[in-house]
Amino acid sequence: xxxxxxxxxxxxxxxxxxxxxxxxxxxxxxxxxxxxxxxxxxxxxxxxxxxxxxxxxxxxxxxxxxxxxxxxxxxxxxxxxxxxxxxxxxxxxxxxxxxxxxxxxxxxxxxxxxxxxxxxxxxxxxxxxxxxxxxxxxxxxxxxxxxxxxxxxxxxxxxxxxxxxxxxxxxxxxxxxxxxxxxxxxxxxxxxxxxxxxxxxxxxxxxxxxxxxxxxxxxxxxxxxxxxxxxxxxxxxxxxxxxxxxxxxxxxxxxxxxxxxxxxxxxxxxxxxxxx
Amino acid sequence: xxxxxxxxxxxxxxxxxxxxxxxxxxxxxxxxxxxxxxxxxxxxxxxxxxxxxxxxxxxxxxxxxxxxxxxxxxxxxxxxxxxxxxxxxxxxxxxxxxxxxxxxxxxxxxxxxxxxxxxxxxxxxxxxxxxxxxxxxxxxxxxxxxxxxxxxxxxxxxxxxxxxxxxxxxxxxxxxxxxxxxxxxxxxxxxxxxxxxxxxxxxxxxxxxxxxxxxxxxxxxxxxxxxxxxxxxxxxxxxxxxxxxxxxxxxxxxxxxxxxxxxxxxxxxxxxxxxx
Numbered sequence: 001x002x003x004x005x006x007x008x009x010x011x012x013x014x015x016x017x018x019x020x021x022x023x024x025x026x027x028x029x030x031x032x033x034x035x036x037x038x039x040x041x042x043x044x045x046x047x048x049x050x051x052x053x054x055x056x057x058x059x060x061x062x063x064x065x066x067x068x069x070x071x072x073x074x075x076x077x078x079x080x081x082x083x084x085x086x087x088x089x090x091x092x093x094x095x096x097x098x099x100x101x102x103x104x105x106x107x108x109x110x111x112x113x114x115x116x117x118x119x120x121x122x123x124x125x126x127x128x129x130x131x132x133x134x135x136x137x138x139x140x141x142x143x144x145x146x147x148x149x150x151x152x153x154x155x156x157x158x159x160x161x162x163x164x165x166x167x168x169x170x171x172x173x174x175x176x177x178x179x180x181x182x183x184x185x186x187x188x189x190x191x192x193x194x195x196x197x198x199x200x201x202x203x204x205x206x207x208x209x210x211x212x213x214x215x216x217x218x219x220x221x222x223x224x225x226x227x228x229x230x231x232x233x234x235x236x237x238x239x240x241x242x243x244x245x246x247x248x249x250x251x252x253x254x255x256x257x258x259x260x261x262x263x264x265x266x267x268x269x270x271x272x273x274x275x276x
Numbered sequence: 277x278x279x280x281x282x283x284x285x286x287x288x289x290x291x292x293x294x295x296x297x298x299x300x301x302x303x304x305x306x307x308x309x310x311x312x313x314x315x316x317x318x319x320x321x322x323x324x325x326x327x328x329x330x331x332x333x334x335x336x337x338x339x340x341x342x343x344x345x346x347x348x349x350x351x352x353x354x355x356x357x358x359x360x361x362x363x364x365x366x367x368x369x370x371x372x373x374x375x376x377x378x379x380x381x382x383x384x385x386x387x388x389x390x391x392x393x394x395x396x397x398x399x400x401x402x403x404x405x406x407x408x409x410x411x412x413x414x415x416x417x418x419x420x421x422x423x424x425x426x427x428x429x430x431x432x433x434x435x436x437x438x439x440x441x442x443x444x445x446x447x448x449x450x451x452x453x454x455x456x457x458x459x460x461x462x463x464x465x466x467x468x469x470x471x472x473x474x475x476x477x478x479x480x481x482x483x484x485x486x487x488x489x490x491x492x493x494x495x496x497x498x499x500x501x502x503x504x505x506x507x508x509x510x511x512x513x514x515x516x517x518x519x520x521x522x523x524x525x526x527x528x529x530x531x532x533x534x535x536x537x538x539x540x541x542x543x544x545x546x547x548x549x550x551x552x
Contacts, residue, residue, distance in 0.1 A: 007528075007529055007531050007533040007534070008495065008497065008525075008527040008528040008529060008533065008534065008537070009533035009534075009536070009537055010536075010537045011537070014533050061337070061338050061532065062337050062338065064340040064343060064536070066533070066536070067340060067343070067536070067537075067540070219284065221284065249284075251284040252283075252284040253283055253284065255283050256337065257283040257284065257285035257290050257342070258283070258284065258285075260285070260286075260340070260342070260343070261284070261285055261286045261287070261343075264343070
């Protein structure tokens with residue numbers, strides 16, 4: 001693992017690190033904020049999964065999360081959204097290939113060789129973080145934006161006991177029924193839709209739900225709201241009687257101005273679960 | 277004036293606007309955050325002047341200032357750092373020409389035609405803002421980062437009564453004695469150093485000081501600290517017995533991770549003056 005940069009930030013450290021990834025068969029870069037409490041021992045960890053076109057950097061510089069994580073003594077990890085590099089398959093569209101890994105393990109050509117983001121985020125990166133930093137991996141929570149909200153919700157439900165709480169900003173909520181989903185799931189996982197179900201938050205909610213609290217914010221003026229389908233997940237949550245707070249925020253859109261506005265509440269929500 | 281974008285942000289609006297500038301003889305773009313209180317009437321205004329290489333956008337997306345401005349009911353304006361465009365003079369170096377206006381009115385060829393940033397920021401843009409938005413121009417304060425800290429300090433001292441308070445993050449503090457200054461002042465204002473004095477915060481502090489409170493933060497690990505010369509301004513402040521708080525922040529560097537860390541305190545400092 002190589003240190004790209006480390007900056008003092010809210011009395012802690014915002015680092016960026018690169019490492020050779022076995023899952024993705026390429027170098028992967030991630031951001032990690034450690035609050036000052038990490039100097040004295042392991043701290044809880046909040047995952048932030050980013051959306052289409054993002055790298056590890058977007059949320060790290062634009063979401064304003066470090067202020068609140070520092071206040072709560074929580075670490076933040078910002079993984080990249082896909083494998084990258086000259087040897088890695090890509091597509092001209094912004095919503096497929098590099099920057100658009102969709103947090104799945106691809107099985108189809110040409111994606112399978114590198115696009116193993118599910119394994120990277122749920123197995124390889126946690127192991128690396130645990131071994132390299134002062135993190136209490138028994139206290140993890142997860143959040144994300146858009147495609148990253150999809151990743152956060154699907155991982156939280158697929159891995160019971162892993163995350164104490166899950167939240168999302170404008171998540172892709174029902175990808176098997178959306179143009180933000182069907183295209184990518186077809187490309188990465190093939191035409192057999194049964195393989196898609198474990199990557200659809202609405203279907204997972206119908207099937208199993210989440211064993212902890214959920215917080216989801218979506219802006220009423222989100223320019224992509226028809227692709228996000230918050231109504232499908234809302235119906236599934238209500239049908240299951242899942243513990244959850246689903247909020248439609250008046251006037252907000254899909255941007256980081258929206259994400260940063262509600263970040264304080266999301267971090268506080270996770271802190272409640274992580275310190276319970 | 278043309279609206280480029282408006283995003284809901286902390287219950288207010290983060291806008292970006294472009295307008296033909298008479299001072300700079302080109303189109304100029306700025307960001308403006310209006311808190312929700314601006315819907316009910318004029319609100320105080322805090323100027324944020326950015327540093328070398330920045331546009332109106334950097335601080336707007338990376339400094340985390342809107343959270344605190346919203347809390348205090350204060351507007352934020354983010355001007356660009358220079359004129360821009362194909363017809364505008366430029367230099368290959370990052371620290372001269374476009375992105376490096378240094379907040380002066382250039383008198384030398386080829387810069388004088390467009391590089392009139394002092395007039396733009398102190399005259400033209402305030403008039404446009406007053407006429408176009410719900411801003412109380414009797415309650416203004418100013419801050420900035422690096423070259424923008426230089427701009428904030430020099431404007432605050434040169435225009436008594438304009439700003440109730442001034443703060444800066446890692447400001448260029450003594451440009452007439454620094455490679456961040458002598459090069460640009462020579463290019464923009466010519467070799468006669470007497471013309472430079474009104475654009476040097478240390479010399480202005482020696483000569484006249486500021487009729488209000490000052491807050492300055494600089495990181496002890498700032499990679500440019502030898503160019504910033506905080507010691508020169510600190511000596512001038514102490515010699516004058518100027519009301520001021522000068523802080524050297526342990527471990528922090530020149531980045532926006534440093535700026536965002538102390539933004540809450542800077543906005544609160546200005547709020548105290550604006551609501552006094």
